[in-house]
Structure formats: structure tokens, C-alpha cells
Amino acid sequence: MGGFNLSNIQSLCRNYTNLSATDIDKLIEIEATLKYYAELTDCYMFIDCMMDNLSHAIVVAEAFPNKEKGLYEKSVIGKFVFESFEPAVFTAFKQKEKSSISRAVTQEGITVEQNVIPIFNEQQQVIAVLIQEKMVKMQTTPKDDFQNMPFALIEHIVEPNSQPIPVVSDLLVESIILTNHENKVIYSNPAGYHFISELSGLENFDNVALDKILPFLQEVYDKGDDVFFLEITIDRKSFIVKKIPIRSQNDKVTLLIIHDLTELKLKENELMMKTFAIREIHHRVKNNLQTVTSLLRLQMRNELSAVNASAFQEALNRIYSISSVYELILENEDNAEERVDVIALAKKIGHKMIGTSNTATIQLAFHHEHLQVFCHSKKAVSLALIICELLQNALKYAFVGRDEGAIDIHFMQEASTISLHISDNGVGMQEVKASFGMEIITRLVEYDLAGSFSIIPSEEGTHTQIQFPVSEEVFIVND
Numbered sequence: 164m165g166g167f168n169l170s171n172i173q174s175l176c177r178n179y180t181n182l183s184a185t186d187i188d189k190l191i192e193i194e195a196t197l198k199y200y201a202e203l204t205d206c207y208m209f210i211d212c213m214m215d216n217l218s219h220a221i222v223v224a225e226a227f228p229n230k231e232k233g234l235y236e237k238s239v240i241g242k243f244v245f246e247s248f249e250p251a252v253f254t255a256f257k258q259k260e261k262s263s264i265s266r267a268v269t270q271e272g273i274t275v276e277q278n279v280i281p282i283f284n285e286q287q288q289v290i291a292v293l294i295q296e297k298m299v300k301m302q303t304t305p306k307d308d309f310q311n312m313p314f315a316l317i318e319h320i321v322e323p324n325s326q327p328i329p330v331v332s333d334l335l336v337e338s339i340i341l342t343n344h345e346n347k348v349i350y351s352n353p354a355g356y357h358f359i360s361e362l363s364g365l366e367n368f369d370n371v372a373l374d375k376i377l378p379f380l381q382e383v384y385d386k387g388d389d390v391f392f393l394e395i396t397i398d399r400k401s402f403i404v405k406k407i408p409i410r411s412q413n414d415k416v417t418l419l420i421i422h423d424l425t426e427l428k429l430k431e432n433e434l435m436m437k438t439f440a441i442r443e444i445h446h447r448v449k450n451n452l453q454t455v456t457s458l459l460r461l462q463m464r465n466e467l468s469a470v471n472a473s474a475f476q477e478a479l480n481r482i483y484s485i486s487s488v489y490e491l492i493l494e495n496e497d498n499a500e501e502r503v504d505v506i507a508l509a510k511k512i513g514h515k516m517i518g519t520s521n522t523a524t525i526q527l528a529f530h531h532e533h534l535q536v537f538c539h540s541k542k543a544v545s546l547a548l549i550i551c552e553l554l555q556n557a558l559k560y561a562f563v564g565r566d567e568g569a570i571d572i573h574f575m576q577e578a579s580t581i582s583l584h585i586s587d588n589g590v591g592m593q594e595v596k597a598s599f600g601m602e603i604i605t606r607l608v609e610y611d612l613a614g615s616f617s618i619i620p621s622e623e624g625t626h627t628q629i630q631f632p633v634s635e636e637v638f639i640v641n642d
Contacts, residue, residue: 175223175241181215186290190223193282193293197226200295207234207275209294210282211244211252220244220252223291234273234298247405248390255279255292266299268390268407274299338421346372346384346417358421362397380404383419394424401428441501442493449489456482477555477600480516484551487511488543502638503543505536509550509572516551520558524567531574535640536581542636545611546583552600553585553627561589561624579633584619586626592618 172194176187190210197208210224222239246253251264259281267277275296281289338355342348348368351359360366363376374381379397383406392405401424409416456479463475491503491511506529513527538546554570562568573584595601595618608616614631633639 171240172223175221176212179214179221180212182212182290183284186284189284190282190291194224197224201226201228204228204295205297207296209239209296210291211294212291213256214243218246220256220292234269234275234296239269242389245390245392247392248407249277251277251279252292252294255281256289259283259289267296269296336423338419338423340373340419340421342373342417342419344415346374348373349416355419355421358423362400380419384417400425445489445492449486449493452482452486452489456486473559476519480519480551480555481548483515484512484547485544487515488540488547491543492540501540502537503540505538505543505546506531506534506574508543508547509574512547512550513554513570513572516554516558525558525562526567526569528569528571529573530571532576534574534576536574537638537640539636542612545607549604549607549612549629550583550585552604556600557585557587557589557625560592561587563590565589576639577630580630581633581637581639583629584626586621587624589624591621591623592625 172191173187176182176190182190190212194210197210200206201208205228207228208226209222211220212223213220220243222242222244225238225240227233227235244252248268249264251262251267254262261281262279264277267275269275276299278295279292282291282293284290336354338358339350339352340348340355340359341350347370348359359368359373359377365371365376368376374384379395383391383393383404386406387408390405390407392403395402395404403422403424405420405422407418407420409418459475459479459482463472487508488503491508492501510529513529517525517527550572557570561570568587568589570585570587573586575582575584605616608614608629608631612629612631613634614629617628617630619626619628631637
């Protein structure tokens with residue numbers, strides 16, 4: 164066992180995780196048996212927990228088998244665990260099932276085989292993972308020329324006709340750099356040489372400590388023998404530096420793997436600027452629609468005939484329906500894909516139109532059977548106008564001479580088709596007459612939604628149905 168006792172394990176969990184006292188007690192019980200499993204399987208056993216508000220994990224318990232020469236020279240309890248080095252650990256956390264990997268890099272830079280299982284509490288939440296490690300054995304013995312090089316760099320050598328070609332690291336776009344105990348470069352692939360030369364301004368850096376010519380790497384070397392990675396931004400360039408200490412009989416070797424993120428960061432910034440620009444356009448569209456609405460309302464204050472007032476109100480309803488789409492998009496600042504909740508849109512339009520109508524008391528009901536429908540802004544505008552027209556027809560014609568009524572809006576999913584039903588308990592539609600509103604509905608359904616519009620015979624009131632297929636611009640999610 165490592166040097167930490169039970170109180171230290173409790174301290175780590177309390178300081179670095181959000182586990183409850185009951186969860187910690189469960190881990191302590193499991194920790195008490197680790198030594199037996201380590202001896203029985205001749206493997207190294209660990210318990211890792213996810214850190215609170217961080218994407219890393221932390222080692223809270225360990226047990227080693229009794230061996231003259233072990234995998235680990237010292238305890239790793241309290242060390243951080245990174246997903247890029249031990250992906251199986253994080254897969255077990257995320258997928259809540261056993262995970263294995265034949266090549267993981269430990270906190271001491273050792274390549275091991277890992278088997279990981281999640282540990283659950285009584286609420287079936289993953290509170291930690293139990294890890295079993297054993298050393299990976301080389302399938303072939305390296306030739307003398309490569310005997311002193313880290314095997315991770317030479318395990319993919321191809322030797323046609325016994326003539327070795329450059330190791331695979333020479334073909335990588337990542338910078339691969341090896342330094343000795345004085346932090347002097349003893350190997351670099353072409354990308355690594357270009358990285359050092361570009362940032363230091365030197366073409367020859369033999370016998371010069373790397374942290375002296377590239378001071379920003381000092382923090383990486385200060386971490387001692389720990390596996391470590393750091394994101395660095397310097398001179399408008401961004402990098403992720405991964406440090407892996409490698410054991411050697413004659414020297415202390417450090418492997419640096421440096422990935423250039425500069426182009427990725429630039430694209431992220433461009434995407435962010437485009438997102439801001441699109442949101443600004445949405446703001447302006449919404450504001451312009453509100454201006455048009457205000458002008459129409461001013462005009463309506465003049466003495467208008469009933470027919471003209473009705474036409475103005477219909478125009479206002481259509482404008483409000485379009486504006487509602489942009490309001491829903493702007494409510495969510497993280498809505499980069501401009502997705503619109505269609506059911507929320509229907510409720511927003513419906514309640515507004517009921518509130519502004521001069522019709523008698525109308526009960527508006529929504530049914531969606533836990534279905535969630537989302538679509539992109541263009542489709543949302545079409546749906547908004549369709550819903551607006553159907554509700555306007557119901558409010559205008561269904562309840563003539565009545566004091567009250569009911570309108571039902573029902574969303575359904577049938578295989579890969581979405582159905583929208585709008586029905587009322589009004590006087591019913593004796594015949595379908597051509598009108599501007601009916602033309603809007605037909606054209607938008609057929610051309611924008613690639614769907615169909617129909618009027619379903621009903622014993623009471625009017626029942627309309629719109630069907631349109633799920634597509635790249637329409638998303639459905641069932642709870």
C-alpha cells in the first residue's frame with residue numbers, strides 16, 4: 164500500500180470531490196480489500212474519483228503486489244489523472260460500464276494495460292472507478308540500434324530488406340521532443356525541430372537546456388516526474404504540451420508531445436464572430452418587426468371600418484408569429500445552431516392570439532405526449548405562419564354567436580413523420596373557400612416543409628392536419 168491511511172483517503176475525497184459521507188465510506192470498504200486483489204492477480208489496483216468542477220480524476224487509493232522490481236517507484240495517491248493518458252478510466256465514468264485499453268500511460272510515464280470498472284452507490288450513480296493495471300510486454304525485442312530509445316517511439320518501425328526507415332514520429336504533425344536529465348534535446352522529429360527553431364530563433368540548440376531557450380516550458384519541467392499536460396498561448400500561438408517521464412537505466416528522459424492548436428483557435432474565433440454577427444442580425448430583424456408592428460398599431464388608432472381593423476389585426480398576428488421565432492432563438496445565448504422549440508413556439512403564438520382576439524372565452528389546450536420538436540429558424544418561420552393562419556381561421560369563424568369554445572393543438576410523431584392537429588368545437592367548416600390565409604398555409608406546407616395539409620371530417624367543429632417529414636432541419640426527441 165501507499166503511504167496514505169484511511170483518514171487521508173477521506174481527506175482527498177472531501178477536498179477534491181463532491182462525494183457524500185456514505186459514498187466515501189463505501190470506497191473505504193473497497194479500499195480495505197485492494198491489497199488482497201493485488202496479490203491474487205499480481206496486478207496493481209487503484210481507486211480513482213472524478214474531481215469536483217474539473218475534467219480530471221484523482222487517485223484516492225492503491226495497492227501493489229509484492230515484487231522486487233515493481234511498476235511504480237513511489238505512491239501515486241493524490242496524483243491527477245488525465246483523459247488523454249488514461250481514456251479507459253473516463254470511458255468507465257461516462258458509459259457506466261467496464262472499459263479496457265491495452266495502451267495507457269500512467270503518472271510515471273509507464274505504458275500499461277488497464278481494466279476499469281465503475282463503482283456505484285445505492286442510487287446507482289458512479290462514484291469512482293476500480294482500476295487493474297499490469298505492465299505491457301513487448302512482443303518483439305528491439306534491435307541494438309534502438310535498445311536505449313523509449314519503445315513507444317519505435318514500436319511501429321518497418322524494416323523492409325532489413326533496412327530501417329525513420330520511426331513513425333518523423334511522420335507526425337505533432338512535435339515529438341526528447342530531453343535528458345539536464346533538459347537538453349537528445350531527439351526531435353522534424354515538427355519538433357521546427358517548433359523549437361521558430362520560437363527560439365535558433366537553428367542549432369545542441370547542449371542548451373530547452374527550458375532556457377523556451378522559458379514557457381519551465382512550468383512543465385517543474386512538475387518533476389509526474390505525467391502532465393498544459394495549454395500554452397504565446398505570440399498568438401496556442402499549444403497543448405504533454406510531458407511523459409520515461410525510465411532509463413542510464414539517464415532520466417522526458418518526452419514532450421506538443422500539439423499546435425493555433426489554427427483550431429483561429430477557426431473557433433471565426434465561428435464565434437460569425438455567431439455574434441448572426442445574433443446581431445436576429446436582434447435587428449426582431450427590432451425591425453417590432454417597429455413595423457408599432458406603425459400598424461398607430462394606424463389602427465384612426466377610425467377604421469370593421470373589415471379594415473380585422474385585416475390590420477391579421478397582419479399584426481403574422482408579424483408577431485415571425486418575431487416569436489427570433490425571440491426564442493435569442494433567449495438562449497448558447498443556441499449556435501439556431502434551433503427553435505416548435506411546441507414552445509406554438510404556445511407563444513397561441514396564447515398571444517387568444518389574448519388579443521375579440522372572441523368570447525376560448526380554452527386553448529396543447530398536447531404533445533412528451534414529444535419535443537426542434538427545427539432550424541427557416542422552418543420555424545414557416546411553422547409559425549401556418550399555426551398563426553389556422554388559429555386565425557378558428558378564432559374568426561368557429562365561434563360566431565357563441566360565448567365560449569375550445570381549441571386543441573396536438574403534436575404527434577408517426578415513424579419519421581410529424582403530425583400537427585388543430586381542432587375546435589365550433590360551428591364547423593361547411594366548405595373550403597379560397598383565401599389569402601389558405602394559400603399561405605398550402606404553399607408553406609408543401610414547399611417549405613415538403614408536407615401535406617388536409618381537413619379531416621369531424622362531427623363537431625373543424626379538424627385540420629399538417630404532416631411533414633423529419634429532415635436535417637427538423638429534430639425530434641422523446642423523453
